[in-house]
Amino acid sequence: MLSPTEAFKTKECIFCKIVSGTLPSEKVYENDNVFAFRDISPQAPVHILIVPKKHITDVLDVSVSDSAVFQNLFQAAQQIAAKLGIAGSGFRTVFNSGDHACQTMYHLHLHLLGGTQMGGSLVG
Ligand code: DGP
Numbered sequence: 001m002l003s004p005t006e007a008f009k010t011k012e013c014i015f016c017k018i019v020s021g022t023l024p025s026e027k028v029y030e031n032d033n034v035f036a037f038r039d040i041s042p043q044a045p046v047h048i049l050i051v052p053k054k055h056i057t058d059v060l061d062v063s064v065s066d067s068a069v070f071q072n073l074f075q076a077a078q079q080i081a082a083k084l085g086i087a088g089s090g091f092r093t094v095f096n097s098g099d100h101a102c103q104t105m106y107h108l109h110l111h112l113l114g115g116t117q118m119g120g121s122l123v124g
Helices: 004-011 014-020 064-083
Strands: 027-030 034-038 046-052 091-094 110-114
Touching: 014 034, 014 046, 027 046, 027 064, 034 064, 046 064, 064 091, 064 110
Parallel strands: none
Antiparallel strands: 027 034, 034 046, 046 110, 091 110
């Protein structure tokens, strides 16, 4: 029998379906551990979501054995920022976790935002 996490992954998770190609996305980067695509409702000229291929729900769900995945998330951010021309001008990287952070997609994702001057507030 599938664990609740595995059942969610196979039946419900939109980002798992994007990773597997069952749902379409505008892919910008992929390696063995992570997949990155353009956000469907961008909040900046560049708004990319970088997700682990493995279903991890949020930051609370990350374990020590996922260290390679985390390394890959940040390597992907560096490479995508360079590829999309925002490494020099600057960019923001954000993980939302839970209600107060307004997390809506319960598959861990690193937002990569750039291409414009952003405000200084991280909470408003
Ligand atoms: P968060 O609030 O941190 O959980 O952000 C979830 C983001 O996911 C949000 O900016 C919109 C984006 N999103 C939701 N559904 C889809 C989808 O089907 N495709 C794409 N490309 N992005 C999506």
